[in-house]
Amino acid sequence: MxxxxxxxxxxxxxxxxxxxxxxxxxxxxxxxxxxxxxxxxxxxxxxxxxxxxxxxxxxxxxxxxxxxxxxxxxxxxxxxxxxxxxxxxxxxxxxxxxxxxxxxxxxxxxxxxxxxxxKLPDIAGIDELWGKYLFHCPYCDGYELNEEDIAVIGTGHESIGKALMLPDWGKVTLFSNKVVHPDPSELKHLQARGVSINDELIEQIYVEHNRLAIRTTDQQIHRFKGGFLLPxxxxxxxxxxxxxxxxxxxxxxxxxxxxxxxxxxxxxxxxxxxxxxxxxxxxxxxxxxxxxxxxxxxxxxxxxxxx
Ligand SMILES: Cc1cc2nc3c(=O)[nH]c(=O)nc-3n(C[C@H](O)[C@H](O)[C@H](O)COP(=O)(O)OP(=O)(O)OC[C@H]3O[C@@H](n4cnc5c(N)ncnc54)[C@H](O)[C@@H]3O)c2cc1C
Structure with a gap:
């Protein structure tokens, strides 16, 4: 001692x-x-x-x-x-x-x-929105999204599981962000659950009129009630x-x-x-x-x- x-x-x-x-x-x-x-x-x-x-x-x-x-x-x-x-x-x-x-x-x-x-992914604007518009656990924060549009920000293969669960909480778009590569059976499952997939890279995330706005590299803006990711x-x-x-x-x-x-x-x-x-x-x-x-x-x- x-x-x-x-x-x-x-x-x-x-x-x-x-x-x-x-x-x-x-x-x-x-x-x-x-x-x-x-x-x-x-x-x-x-x-x-x-x-x-x-x-x-x-x-x-x-x-x-x-x-x-x-x-x-x-x-x-x-x-x-x-x-x-x-x-x-x-x-x-x-x-x-x-x-x-x-x-x-x-x-x-x-x-x-x-x-x-x-450790949040390196996407402009993401840090300020963590815990406010972006979450990790649907059981914690999914209900308040009121079955509206939900984004899943791809961070790796495990994002597929998140995207498969979330249709119980709203209409889901999975941003593969060049790091999520579903195999054919996973694609079929995602499709059956009604998940849309966007393969463009995310450039920026911000809030506009109380909606989560995601700008992809093709300069499209996608709007959601909120989003999930698994950092x-x-x-x-x-x-x-x-x-x-x-x-x-x-x-x-x-x-x-x-x-x-x-x-x-x-x-x-x-x-x-x-x-x-x-x-x-x-x-x-x-x-x-x-x-x-x-x-x-x-x-x-x-x-x-x-x-
Ligand atoms: C955005 C977000 C939203 C969430 N929402 C929910 C929710 O709605 N419902 C829910 O159930 N869960 C939610 N969670 C999960 C929840 O926050 C965690 O599961 C919970 O905080 C874990 O508690 P803990 O005590 O293990 O760790 P923490 O709450 O992280 O606490 C760890 C503590 O240890 C201290 N510490 C660490 N190292 C040292 C050191 N060397 N010396 C002194 N102190 C130290 C830290 O400062 C901190 O105070 C959310 C998480 C996030 C990120």
């Missing part, structure tokens, strides 16, 4: 949906918990989030702030706001986290709830790699491999939420967070089972 590090039972890195849920289980188990959070939850740009029971249509800011206020009532929980955990290291008797404030914290267990970063992703922080956790690779990006208790391949390190799954939503992040929090707690007691 380093001499002036502050000691906790568990450090949770990431204070969003997954991390707060993990911390709540641990605080209620009367363990000493530290949350370190940089405050950059993945959906921070959206006005409303949908599909979480009891919070359908809530603003993510309100959702997170309410949850945080509830957590802060536990005297055994400490929250470091707008702080980045820069370095994680395994020691003989636990783990050390060093932050961007030049401080170190020690714990017996770590929960990584760090989330992922969306490639990356882990929001290199902590898992620093610790030697095994990382898997899904069609869209890396994720931290865990077992059913959400323990990673490094004993004592748990991971949850978008960073440790191949599917993403608040409901899943919360469920994952509960598993990780309970797993981390029980691993402090039933050491032989978790070893």
């Amino acid at each position: 380093i001499p002036d590090a502050q000691c906790y039972d568990v450090i949770v890195v990431g204070g969003s949906f997954a991390g707060m849920t993990a911390a709540l289980q641990l605080a209620r188990a009367r363990r000493k918990v530290l949350i370190i959070d940089a405050g950059l939850n993945r959906n921070r740009m959206v006005r409303r989030s949908y599909g979480f029971l009891g919070q359908d249509g809530s603003s993510p800011d309100d959702f997170i702030n309410n949850a945080r206020q509830q957590l802060l009532k536990y005297p055994n929980l400490v929250w470091l706001d707008n702080v980045i955990a820069l370095k994680a290291e395994k020691q003989d008797d636990g783990f050390i986290i060093a932050t961007n404030e030049d401080k170190s914290y020690q714990a017996q267990r770590l929960v990584l709830a760090i989330g992922i970063i969306d 490639k992703t990356q882990l929001a922080s290199p902590l898992a790699q620093q610790l030697g956790c095994e990382i898997g690779e899904s069609a869209i990006g890396p994720f931290i491999i865990t077992d059913e208790s959400k323990q990673t391949t490094v004993k004592g390190v748990f991971a949850c939420g978008d960073a440790a799954r191949t599917t993403a939503s608040i409901s899943w992040a919360v469920g994952d967070g509960a598993s990780a929090g309970i797993g981390a707690h029980q691993s402090l007691i039933f050491k032989d089972i978790f070893d």
